[in-house]
Amino acid sequence: MTQNTTGTVHLIPVGLSDAPTSAWLPEETRQCARHVSVYIAENAKSARAFLKLIEAVRPLQEITIHTLTEKTTAGEIRNWLGSVRQGLDIGVVSEAGCPAVADPGARVVAQAHTMGLTVKPWVGPSSILLSLMASGLDGQRFTFHGYAPVNPAERAKQLRAWEQASLKGQQTQILIETPYRNEAMFETLLQSLKGTTRLCVARSLTAPEEWIQTHDIAHWKTQPKPDLNRKPAVFLFLAQS
Amino acid sequence: MTQNTTGTVHLIPVGLSDAPTSAWLPEETRQCARHVSVYIAENAKSARAFLKLIEAVRPLQEITIHTLTEKTTAGEIRNWLGSVRQGLDIGVVSEAGCPAVADPGARVVAQAHTMGLTVKPWVGPSSILLSLMASGLDGQRFTFHGYAPVNPAERAKQLRAWEQASLKGQQTQILIETPYRNEAMFETLLQSLKGTTRLCVARSLTAPEEWIQTHDIAHWKTQPKPDLNRKPAVFLFLAQS
Numbered sequence: 180m181t182q183n184t185t186g187t188v189h190l191i192p193v194g195l196s197d198a199p200t201s202a203w204l205p206e207e208t209r210q211c212a213r214h215v216s217v218y219i220a221e222n223a224k225s226a227r228a229f230l231k232l233i234e235a236v237r238p239l240q241e242i243t244i245h246t247l248t249e250k251t252t253a254g255e256i257r258n259w260l261g262s263v264r265q266g267l268d269i270g271v272v273s274e275a276g277c278p279a280v281a282d283p284g285a286r287v288v289a290q291a292h293t294m295g296l297t298v299k300p301w302v303g304p305s306s307i308l309l310s311l312m313a314s315g316l317d318g319q320r321f322t323f324h325g326y327a328p329v330n331p332a333e334r335a336k337q338l339r340a341w342e343q344a345s346l347k348g349q350q351t352q353i354l355i356e357t358p359y360r361n362e363a364m365f366e367t368l369l370q371s372l373k374g375t376t377r378l379c380v381a382r383s384l385t386a387p388e389e390w391i392q393t394h395d396i397a398h399w400k401t402q403p404k405p406d407l408n409r410k411p412a413v414f415l416f417l418a419q420s
Numbered sequence: 421m422t423q424n425t426t427g428t429v430h431l432i433p434v435g436l437s438d439a440p441t442s443a444w445l446p447e448e449t450r451q452c453a454r455h456v457s458v459y460i461a462e463n464a465k466s467a468r469a470f471l472k473l474i475e476a477v478r479p480l481q482e483i484t485i486h487t488l489t490e491k492t493t494a495g496e497i498r499n500w501l502g503s504v505r506q507g508l509d510i511g512v513v514s515e516a517g518c519p520a521v522a523d524p525g526a527r528v529v530a531q532a533h534t535m536g537l538t539v540k541p542w543v544g545p546s547s548i549l550l551s552l553m554a555s556g557l558d559g560q561r562f563t564f565h566g567y568a569p570v571n572p573a574e575r576a577k578q579l580r581a582w583e584q585a586s587l588k589g590q591q592t593q594i595l596i597e598t599p600y601r602n603e604a605m606f607e608t609l610l611q612s613l614k615g616t617t618r619l620c621v622a623r624s625l626t627a628p629e630e631w632i633q634t635h636d637i638a639h640w641k642t643q644p645k646p647d648l649n650r651k652p653a654v655f656l657f658l659a660q661s
Contacts, residue, residue, distance in 0.1 A: 190553045201447040203543045207440075280552055280559040289556030292634040300554040302444045302626070304543045311521055312431045313541040315530030318521040322563040322591070350563070385543070393533040 186263040188291045189215060189270045190284070192277045192303020193229045195411065196386035200232060203385050208301040209233050215270035217243045219259055219287050222274045229272060247283055256290045263296050275411075277305045281325060281355065307353055310381035310413035313391045314351070317417055321351035329360075331367070338371040345376075346418035353415045361407035368414060372396050379415040380405055395419075427504040429532045430456060430511045431525070433518045433544020434470045436652065437627035441473055444626050449542040450474050456511040458484045460500055460528050463515045470513060488524055497531045504537050516652075518546045522566060522596065548594055551622035551654035554632045555592070558658055562592035570601075572608070579612040586617075587659035594656045602648035609655060613637050620656040621646055636660070 191212045194203055212229075213236050220226035223244045230239060245259050263269050271278045271287050277300075278284040291298050307323055324341065328334045341352045356364040368378055374397035382390045382405065390405065393415075432453045435444055453470075454477050461467035464485045471480060486500050504510055512519045512528050518541075519525040532539050548564055565582065569575045582593045597605040609619055615638035623631045623646065631646065634656075 199448075203446050203448075205442060205444050205446050207443040277549060277553050279554075279556070280549065282559070285556050285559045287556075288554065289634070292556050298554045298556070298632055299630075300550040300625070300632075302543070302545045302550070305546075305549050308518060308521065308546050308549050309541040309543070312518050313520075313529065313539045315520070315526050315528075315533050315539070318523065318526045319566045320564065323561065325560045384541070389540075391539055391541075393530070 184266055185296065186266050186268040187297045187299050188260065188263060188288070189268060190278045190288065190298065190300045191270050191272050192301060192305070193225070193272050193275060194232075195275050195304050195306055195384050198385045203304040204233070205302050208303055211301060212270060215268050216241070217245070217262065217267060218270045218272060219245045219247050219284075220272045221247055221282050221284065225274050226272050247287060249283065253290065256287055257294070260287070260291055260294055260296060263291070264294070277303060280305060281307065281323070304385055306381070306384050306411065306413050309384045310379065310391070310415055311351065311353065313381060314379035314415045315393050316351040316377060316379055316415055317349055318351070320348055321353060323353040325354065326356065327354055327364070334367055335371045338368065342372050342376060342416070342418050345416065346420060349417070349420070351415055351417045353413065355413055358409045358411055361410065361412045362404070364414065365404065365407055368416070369396060369399055372416060373418065375419040377417050377419065380407070380412060381415070382407055382412045383410050384413070425507055426537065427507050427509040428538045428540050429501065429504060429529070430509060431519045431529065431539065431541045432511050432513050433542060433546070434466070434513050434516060435473070436516050436545050436547055436625050439626045444545040445474070446543050449544055452542060453511060456509050457482070458486070458503065458508060459511045459513060460486045460488050460525075461513050462488055462523050462525065466515050467513050488528065490524065494531065497528055498535070501528070501532055501535055501537060504532070505535070518544060521546060522548065522564070545626055547596075547622070547625050547652065547654050550625045551620065551632070551656055552592065552594065554622060555620035555656045556634050557592040557618060557620055557656055558590055559592070561589060562594060564594040566595065567597065568595055568605070575608055576612045579609065583613050583617060583657070583659050586657065587661060590658070590661070592656055592658045594654065596654055599650045599652055602651065602653045603645070605655065606645065606648055609657070610637060610640055613657060614659065616660040618658050618660065621648070621653060622656070623648055623653045624651050625654070
């Protein structure tokens with residue numbers, strides 16, 4: 180048996196909603212997260228809320244939280260990870276969902292690989308994956324785009340280009356929007372895509388008001404608009420040949 | 421309060437390895453799965469192993485398992501789901517990981533939406549998502565392709581086309597291979613991609629022999645080959661501009 184004298188970079192998912200942790204976090208993920216004393220977080224405030232929720236073994240003021248922003252330099256990340264070589268475990272958390280997916284955490288993970296550190300991804304909720312599972316759209320081939328352009332003309336053009344790509348590769352297209360723009364995004368999807376294209380709207384995943392429906396665009400146009408205002412949502416679509 | 425008289429189609433992830441369920445399944449997912457009496461499964465044998473592992477509340481012989489194959493007709497799926505309208509809950513499970521992602525389960529979910537049934541995705545392990553988190557590659561834009569072509573010339577050509585797409589869209593490319601071909605796939609990746617392209621190999625996720633490394637192709641060529649033979653693996657790469 181060899182003794183592992185270096186620490187591990189733990190990638191720890193956090194919740195998507197106020198649901199109790201037992202609904203979305205495996206017990207071993209929780210136990211790991213409770214014992215980590217240094218975190219790299221997208222948002223220190225939400226990281227503290229998470230640590231409180233999982234009942235961290237140390238008082239919050241004894242847990243170091245480094246905030247990762249666009250201004251964080253590679254040197255700072257290297258410094259933060261330096262202690263892992265001395266045997267310390269570090270946790271990486273996003274503001275919601277899985278770190279390093281649709282958030283800036285990948286920079287930390289890339290640096291960890293460069294330094295030869297062990298990276299451990301833990302199981303937890305991802306709105307992208309949950310919505311893909313629940314969409315009934317093609318899960319054998321899919322693309323996540325992040326955000327569409329904000330400018331209305333560019334946005335419509337981009338959505339149609341993704342619809343073409345979807346048709347060509349029979350590939351589900353996945354995008355997100357900032358919650359206060361969700362209803363406008365839904366309208367643009369209805370106006371921009373073909374009537375036969377199937378659209379899934381997945382709202383408030385893991386929350387009591389979770390709501391997931393998939394219809395073709397022509398059918399969506401006959402339905403009352405879903406209430407998406409200021410609620411997190413994922414949009415997925417698949418063009419029909 | 422309205423009473424929900426119809427059942428729910430529960431999308432239940434199963435394990436990727438022999439690790440204990442507490443390592444990869446939230447307690448509420450487990451409790452839901454324990455109580456479901458009708459399953460639609462990609463593989464009945466592995467579904468029974470899962471039901472044993474989570475300690476299903478009924479004896480296995482009292483749990484109905486419908487096997488979903490390519491030959492299953494739309495009419496059969498409609499019949500299976502018919503009981504959900506009468507108030508019965510149905511579970512959908514894959515052979516490994518999340519149902520309806522990189523498996524045929526999406527047909528069931530699509531039919532459920534057509535019938536207006538409630539679909540509930542549960543949190544659990546996905547090798548695609550875990551490997552993406554741990555890769556340090558771009559998690560803001562990514563594409564999952566499933567399998568590459570088997571024919572060597574077509575395969576190399578396809579990998580280079582995906583590398584071009586990765587460069588153009590700064591998009592991480594994700595693919596899988598049947599375990600006995602993993603070592604050949606790794607060789608083809610090394611031979612087909614540019615020296616600067618970053619490749620992540622994620623092997624045996626959630627198992628004790630989990631092993632995840634990301635290097636550029638030039639660096640991989642200087643390293644001993646990883647042992648991937650007959651072990652599940654995900655390959656991810658990102659071209660550098």
